[in-house]
Amino acid sequence: MVEQTDPDCIFCRIVRGEFGTAFVAESDTAVAIRDIQPQAPTHVLVVPRRHLRSLDEVKSEDRQLAGDLLALAAQVARQEGIVESGYRVLTNNGPDAGQTVFHLHFHVLGGRRLSGGLG
Ligand code: 5GP
Ligand code: ZN
Secondary structure (H helix, E strand, O other): OOOOOOOOOHHHHHHOOOOOOOOOEEOOOEEEEEOOOOOOOEEEEEEEOOOOOOHHHOOHHHHHHHHHHHHHHHHHHHHHOOOOOOEEEEOOOOHHHOOOOOOOOEEEEEOOOOOOOOO
8 A cells, every 4th residue: 555645745744734835726636836946937736635756656546546637737727827828747757857856746837938858
């Protein structure tokens, strides 16, 4: 059984409301928060309430959660008014891919022209 929460994890603590972080949007399974160091005019993180280290821990039995996360990302984009101009949803899996917080999250980026490169 994958742990549901990690007392030392910053995102678990945010999800629990320990720092009073505003949720841009939320669902039964996830919350959306503004990134503390935004890389674009809209930079929101979609974070599952449950502690999963990264996408690598998402298994087939988590397909409902995976769908919820993407649906919440799309909802955030609509709320932020960045659908017309285009936006990007991504997750960094592992340190070599740039992951720095080891609680699964999807970045929702938009509001400016995004670079064409992905690597
Ligand atoms: P990663 O590098 O793991 O893909 O993304 C982690 C993101 O979380 C970074 O963009 C970083 O700015 C953001 N971040 C780190 N700590 C906090 C925090 O305490 N609050 C918020 N809102 N964002 C954070
Ligand atoms: Zn966590």
